[in-house]
Amino acid sequence: MDVAKDAVAAAGGIGRQRAAGLLAKATKDELKAAWDALADKPGVRPVRGPETGLVMVRGSIGGGGAPFNLGEATVTRATVLLASGTAGHAQALGTSKEKVRLQAIFDALWQEGATQAWVEAALLTPVEARLAEEDRRRADETAATRVDFFTMVRGED
Amino acid sequence: MYVAVKGGEAAINNAHRLLADRRRGDRSLPSLTIEQIVAQLGLAVDRVMAEASLFDPSLAALAVRQSRGDLIEAIFLLRAYRTTLPRFGVSVPLDTARMQVERRVSATYKDLPGGQLLGPTFDYTHRLLDPSLLEDQDVEEPARRPAPEEEIMRVSDILAHEGLIETDGTFPDDHVAGDLTREPMEFPMPRDLRLQALARGDEGFLLALAYSTQRGFGRTHPFVGEIRIGEVELEMDVPEMGFSVSLGRIKVTECQMVNQFKGSAKAPPQFTRGYGLVFGQSERKAMSMSLVDRALRAQEFGEDIVAPAQDEEFVISHSDNVQATGFVEHLKLPHYVDFQAELALVRGMRAEIAARDTDDDMQEAAE
Numbered sequence: 001m002d003v004a005k006d007a008v009a010a011a012g013g014i015g016r017q018r019a020a021g022l023l024a025k026a027t028k029d030e031l032k033a034a035w036d037a038l039a040d041k042p043g044v045r046p047v048r049g050p051e052t053g054l055v056m057v058r059g060s061i062g063g064g065g066a067p068f069n070l071g072e073a074t075v076t077r078a079t080v081l082l083a084s085g086t087a088g089h090a091q092a093l094g095t096s097k098e099k100v101r102l103q104a105i106f107d108a109l110w111q112e113g114a115t116q117a118w119v120e121a122a123l124l125t126p127v128e129a130r131l132a133e134e135d136r137r138r139a140d141e142t143a144a145t146r147v148d149f150f151t152m153v154r155g156e157d
Numbered sequence: 158m159y160v161a162v163k164g165g166e167a168a169i170n171n172a173h174r175l176l177a178d179r180r181r182g183d184r185s186l187p188s189l190t191i192e193q194i195v196a197q198l199g200l201a202v203d204r205v206m207a208e209a210s211l212f213d214p215s216l217a218a219l220a221v222r223q224s225r226g227d228l229i230e231a232i233f234l235l236r237a238y239r240t241t242l243p244r245f246g247v248s249v250p251l252d253t254a255r256m257q258v259e260r261r262v263s264a265t266y267k268d269l270p271g272g273q274l275l276g277p278t279f280d281y282t283h284r285l286l287d288p289s290l291l292e293d294q295d296v297e298e299p300a301r302r303p304a305p306e307e308e309i310m311r312v313s314d315i316l317a318h319e320g321l322i323e324t325d326g327t328f329p330d331d332h333v334a335g336d337l338t339r340e341p342m343e344f345p346m347p348r349d350l351r352l353q354a355l356a357r358g359d360e361g362f363l364l365a366l367a368y369s370t371q372r373g374f375g376r377t378h379p380f381v382g383e384i385r386i387g388e389v390e391l392e393m394d395v396p397e398m399g400f401s402v403s404l405g406r407i408k409v410t411e412c413q414m415v416n417q418f419k420g421s422a423k424a425p426p427q428f429t430r431g432y433g434l435v436f437g438q439s440e441r442k443a444m445s446m447s448l449v450d451r452a453l454r455a456q457e458f459g460e461d462i463v464a465p466a467q468d469e470e471f472v473i474s475h476s477d478n479v480q481a482t483g484f485v486e487h488l489k490l491p492h493y494v495d496f497q498a499e500l501a502l503v504r505g506m507r508a509e510i511a512a513r514d515t516d517d518d519m520q521e522a523a524e
Binding site: 092 | 250277357403406407430432
């Protein structure tokens with residue numbers, strides 16, 4: 001629960017930024033499962049969207065120099081209002097409107113003291129663990145393709 | 158003269174019906190799914206996303222399926238789709254230094270922080286057809302080795318420490334990154350716009366131009382400082398939330414090309430650079446892009462413009478395969494009236510010559 005407390009302390013800042021990032025990376029199935037598991041479902045009113053549009057992806061010249069426009073990506077976004085009055089925003093790559101609508105609901109629920117710990121435990125922590133495991137696995141698979149150079153020694157020493 | 162002609166409606170409808178049939182092919186075979194195309198023809202999907210200038214693997218796979226594997230047609234479909242969508246905004250520039258690296262190689266340093274990571278590469282395969290792929294055999298799981306907690310440092314940063322290489326490209330602070338999708342092309346074109354055009358440019362065209370620089374048409378003495386492929390976080394500032402937020406991750410390929418020196422009376426010589434960045438996994442495209450980027454900087458470095466790859470108007474005006482295919486392929490559309498005019502012209506010229514010849518013959522006979 002410490003995580004949740006820290007998150008409350010930083011609400012609107014780093015904590016929500018982290019939560020929003022994890023929600024964006026949650027799959028539709030993960031979000032759907034969490035919604036189904038939520039005992040006390042809030043009333044939800046759509047404010048904007050879900051709608052799909054484009055975000056221009058920028059790169060930097062040379063990797064760290066001036067920005068340039070690399071190309072666009074499809075992004076879906078949504079804003080919802082809970083019956084309690086809390087607004088939730090969400091955006092994620094892709095065109096899945098249902099995923100992003102659920103994301104926005106959980107963004108709102110995360111901001112409410114009563115449900116934040118539940119969202120952490122039922123959704124954010126498992127998503128974070130899944131991502132960490134996937135990253136670890138891919139990093140290990142890549143590490144196995146690292147070249148170990150050895151020097152050929154000619155003649156006798 | 159423009160004459161409206163109607164007709165062919167039934168023929169067109171039946172042609173499209175036939176296209177749908179041929180696309181599906183033998184009904185006794187299972188139909189390809191979008192998921193299968195994303196998972197098993199991933200590099201085709203990546204190419205479509207890069208050249209359509211739209212990152213969305215599922216839609217790109219749909220386009221590949223719809224176009225029967227004609228990738229330029231698929232790119233065209235995705236380009237057309239993007240015009241139907243509003244733009245929400247602009248991302249924070251991708252931080253490729255923080256990439257979840259899947260492949261990273263350098264041709265300039267053998268031992269470097271992070272190491273040479275081959276990743277899923279075709280390099281060092283023998284390019285022999287593999288009959289085992291005729292069957293649906295089980296495939297081994299990849300090997301694993303604990304990844305060290307080591308930063309995979311950018312090669313350009315290593316060289317930059319000694320001042321041996323020019324810095325990442327910069328513009329004055331008030332410069333706003335140009336956008337080809339919003340403004341008409343103008344030449345001379347700043348480097349940021351050129352990079353946008355090259356990033357969406359045709360892989361084959363850029364490959365041929367890059368090759369031409371190696372063969373002496375605008376030589377740049379290149380070394381691959383680094384190629385890295387992997388996923389990077391895509392972030393956008395969201396005013397409603399008051400901070401930048403992750404939208405997810407996208408896979409990109411980056412190439413840092415290190416090229417021969419430029420110095421002046423004021424500054425000692427240092428390596429120059431070309432840069433390539435492409436959606437998805439495509440190091441051929443990223444390498445070609447970086448070579449052409451460097452070649453197009455000829456004027457900036459006071460080099461003579463003597464080769465096609467150094468001519469920005471030639472390169473940028475012809476790099477877009479949707480534009481190119483549109484103009485080339487429009488030739489097959491009805492030009493009946495134009496052609497009638499040409500026919501009348503050539504008949505007239507022939508009649509004139511025939512009449513002159515007859516006159517000459519009569520004159521000769523008379524003499």
